[in-house]
Amino acid sequence: MGKNILITGAAGYIGGSVLADFISRTSGPIKAARLSAAVRSDEQVQSLSKLGVNVIQVDLGDETAVKEVVISNKIDIVVHTATAIDGHAVSALIKALGQRRQLSGEETYYIHSSIASVFAEENGWPYGEIRDSDPIYEKEKELGDAHIIRKVNILVTELAREQGVTSMIIPVPQVYGRGTGEWRKLSVSIPASIRASIKHKVVYQFDTDGHPPSVHISDLVVFYALLTENILQKKPIPRGEKGYYFAIGHRTHWWEFMQRLAECLHARGLVRKPRAETWPSDEVAADYLGFPRLYVRAMGTSSGDLVPVNAYQLGWQPEWDEKRFIESVDDEVQAVLELDTVKSTLFDTVLSKE
Template structure:
């Protein structure tokens, strides 16, 4: 069996790590007939991928005609969309194009949307409390879609296949953007103020059950996608459609623990004046410091979604990283930021309002 996969956001933090994982599986012979198509936005991003065994395309993903033409002309079977979780136009364009591919070829096709656990946090008006990925997550998101754009985009995807929800940390293995902007934005703000700030409440998602968590290291996330595509390649039956959410979470870490460890590491490097943290004087100051509208500051840097990961075991996913190993890695996160700077990512800028869509 051959499989043609299109990875959007292929030069990004998650997308680039998925590309690297898939290439590793190809080289190892597990998926030697896999053909990887990598969609990027700029010539610079395309250049960063040109030496890899991938077909690079600079594609406007909101142009449904161009997307459909590319899918049909390259016989794409599977899309993994990492481009955005807040622009419904892109999700709709990709899904519509893939549906036309299915109609034209009568082959089975697959759509995987990478989204975020902020959709299940009370800071974004999630009204249903704790949720498992074995619940009917689509129905719950549909009922609250108008209060948060991530849920609106998730709801678009239900009638096609999978939807992987995650928070992630660590250094990626892609060629262009190797860092998530989340921790680097905090580091940059702390260095600017010579002080590490935190939000006033210590929100810890510490529900019952060993699988309950708030983070997953990017290397564990990439491994999940590798195991997922192997299962699809082998023709295994997987939960999909309305049952297609997979919560990629692996460890529990409180934000105060993160900020305390960052403060200690930054102070040891002489980058802040004290190892003690302070509470942000206002949400507006916090939002301005990390570069997002104020309504997104809590969902990005003080979230505690009450979620349980139960489906990962279906494909044999066993995360390697733990909460303590993540905290121990924050010194390396600082070194990575000092080396690479704030990621070349559109995530933070994309958190600005999308015209016509509720983002309360």
């Protein structure tokens, strides 16, 4: 019998694109699975209901509601893309999968979407180069709970172990490209830069360059599918404390990207100069981009020396490299002009405390 997969954040950029990819599969183990999509609002339910999957409206912070969803839909695998920082949601999902495992006697799985930039020096990572096959959990433990993303990563591994749930963590790098979901189709960083540049008629960059790991959304969803297929086929892949997967396609050199963006926007008559200028201050950058002041500099300048091993060992072959990305910057602009209809809520909690 096919397994039951729940994708959280299914109205979001990554979750919506993962769902679209899973639905489009015409053969293979995902095709045989029953898909459920967790969303938050009435409008999202309506929007996704035409897809022919089981759409569930649930606030993931509500432990009782999450348990009901997982048990009544007999969920075996959760692909969590809703939030990397909300420990309540993570805890509710893992505990519910623990109960489902007890009831079914079958293994249950939790795939967590985290944030790769937590392994950059600007975010307090002191160890330099890190491979996803290194003992990352031990290193995160050594650093304690200072960073919310690390705190949630540790929670995932430890709570899953305690509940008998098999866990995997995907520290997601900077993602770009058009999403293929039904609701939010744009990512975070690059659309924010494009929006701010058009609004203020100038492309700004930080005074320090950054080279963050990056991935095109189409390559990222293929990785989620590959990982899910390996789980469905019960392959002995890294899991638990060893279950980190850096889904990194290439690096992005921010200054090169900003220069190209300035040229593209200038050619469209949307900015005054075909060159990027330096942000007047981090505060202005935070205000214009809509990012929390605490993180804006790290978001714009951090690199991190992340080496993907586990992801590639599964046979993942990303199709996008940096050259292709830089050549596609004008389409990033076009995507914002066409698809910027749903505001991101990713930073709402942090911004409300500033």
